[in-house]
Amino acid sequence: MxxxxxxxxxxxxxxxxxxxxxxxxxxxxxxxxxxxxxxxxxxxxxxxxxxxxxxxxxxxxxxxxxxxxxxxxxxxxxxxxxxxxxxxxxxxxxxxxxxxxxxxxxxxxxxxxxxxxxxxxxxxxxxxxxxxxxxxxxxxxxxxxxxxxxxxxxxxxxxxxxxxxxxxxxxxxxxxxxxxxxIYQQWCAERDLSLEALAFPFAEYRPGQRDLAAATYRTIDGRGRAFAQAPTGIGKTISTLFPAAKALGLGHAEKIFYLTAKTSGRRIAEKAIDDLRGGGARLKSLTLTARDKICFKPNGGSTCDPDQCEFARGYYDRINDALEDIFTHDAFTRTLIEECAQKHRVCPFEFSLDLAPWCDVIICDYNYVFDPRAFLKRFFQDTRGQYAFLIDEAHNLVDRAREMFSADLCKSEISGLKRLVGKTHPDLSKQLDALNRYFAKLGKKVEQEGDGECWISPQLSTDLMALVHNVLRAAEKVLEQGAALPFWDELIECYFRVLGFERIGELFDEHYTTYTEKQGRDIRFRLFCLDPAHNIRQALERGCAAVFF
CATH class of the missing domain: 3.90.320.10 (Lambda Exonuclease; Chain A)
Known part of the structure; x- marks a missing residue:
């Protein structure tokens, strides 16, 4: 049956x-x-x-x-x-x-x-x-x-x-x-009721603010994209966050991502949300801080390994209590996250990520949405969500996207790791040596086919990518042995560099070129994204609406 x-x-x-x-x-x-x-x-x-x-x-x-x-x-x-x-x-x-x-x-x-x-x-x-x-x-x-x-x-x-x-x-x-x-449903009810009654938090609109607010709301409601250009000082942040919050309260969006390239932009967004709260809005907002900036690293470790970090050890035994504790607040700033993480002995970065699904507004860098190596997989891995993207200082996105969708490797990284590995892991040493020799050949290309300092080619060698893949597979077998390796930190750092290179290599097409340059005695090979428009467009499909301003 x-x-x-x-x-x-x-x-x-x-x-x-x-x-x-x-x-x-x-x-x-x-x-x-x-x-x-x-x-x-x-x-x-x-x-x-x-x-x-x-x-x-x-x-x-x-x-x-x-x-x-x-x-x-x-x-x-x-x-x-x-x-x-x-x-x-x-x-x-x-x-x-x-x-x-x-x-x-x-x-x-x-x-x-x-x-x-x-x-x-x-x-x-x-x-x-x-x-x-x-x-x-x-x-x-x-x-x-x-x-x-x-x-x-x-x-x-x-x-x-x-x-x-x-x-x-x-x-x-x-x-x-x-x-x-x-707890969460009660919060949603309080939030939506407050947003229904929310008025613009200032006595009057500045010139252009009302038009920008109306365009933002229509864009989110219609699941479209809008591009706004306005002079400095008009109040673009509040003019986009206010209508986005109204749309959120009416169910037109599930979550707002405020994306900015600068710390100052994050502070301005936090202040704008505080202004909305001053007008009666109830909003849970989270500011994401990069792992290397917020990590406590109490024992000097560079990995989130429980043997090295007390905040990783037993993390899941304490995380739910930490979430319920911090949820009594509305503004999840870096300071508050660090205080609560210390109190409950949890990793502050992972804590902020576990908090993110329960937030209404997430303030973060561009890379959490666009970067293929760093985007938030818990939101964007498999499905398209009802997410509204507010992209601050959008003129910076193109250059940032070129960096996000580019990657490079240096001969010194490969040869340096090979020296550390020595004869302890023959297969990994063999694969590193093969890749190192390929980089030596690239140096000759610079001399023979370039101008002596650099060599540019629109083609990506399949031989190089095969060598990169072999290094990754060999490194994985060594890394599976655990963090007791004397060169663990160097290996894990190099591994993720090479992995990022491979992932960008998978995106390589007519919008890319390769760039090899001599840097003293070193050789640097770069996969350079000339035009990131296609990649940006694909990343935007992770949400339902986007406003660039």
């Missing part, structure tokens, strides 16, 4: 009047998260892709009646709130009137070393509860399947649960989530 279940929905966001939507993964992860900030050490960036392939490998091996990636949703209704929980079941099978729900997990660890994981079982049991509830089952089988990505070995754990047992388990899980959801 085929089981029909309702369709899935997006991750958590507010929808009037009382409906909240979340996913099974988000709900379970929020309630049950625990332990260190980074669990299990280094993980490859392509882990998600490999995990998807692993899922598909198992799904293809199942019987013909097996249903893969089955969408499902479930409504929980209370007096204060309606919660829609949705997701996709990895596998659903009905055999001899026995219904099986399968949850698949992929891992790089030895299968014998994987302990019982309450979060994994909770996800599987929540899916099983939803199926049992909607199909009127007295009992249901649940299977948690682990696939080892290197060997493709499998470990399967199948258990039978009574529906009453699942109902009790999930009721407790959902109620713990609803505790926070009620």
């Amino acid at each position: 085929k089981m029909q279940v309702p369709a899935s929905g997006p991750i958590l966001y507010a929808m009037p009047p009382r409906l909240l939507k979340t996913s099974v993964r988000e709900l379970v992860g929020f309630v049950l998260r625990s332990g260190d900030l980074i669990s299990g050490g280094f993980s490859r960036p392509d882990r998600l892709v490999e995990g998807t392939r692993g899922h598909q490998k198992i799904q293809r091996a199942r019987p013909a009646d097996y249903q893969a990636e089955v969408p499902i949703s479930y409504l929980v209704e209370t007096d204060e709130i309606t919660l829609e929980i949705s997701g996709r079941i990895d596998g659903l099978l009905v055999e001899d009137d026995v219904v099986l729900v399968e949850e698949i997990k992929t891992t790089e660890a030895d299968l014998d070393e994987i302990p019982e994981n309450p979060t994994h079982w909770a996800q599987a049991k929540l899916y099983a509860f939803m199926v049992a509830e909607q199909s009127g089952l007295d009992a249901i089988d649940v299977q948690l399947t682990y696939l080892q990505l290197d060997t493709y070995e499998r470990r399967e754990d199948r258990r039978t649960f009574a529906s009453d047992e699942l109902a009790a388990f999930c009721a407790d899980l959902i109620e713990r989530y609803l505790h926070w959801a009620r």
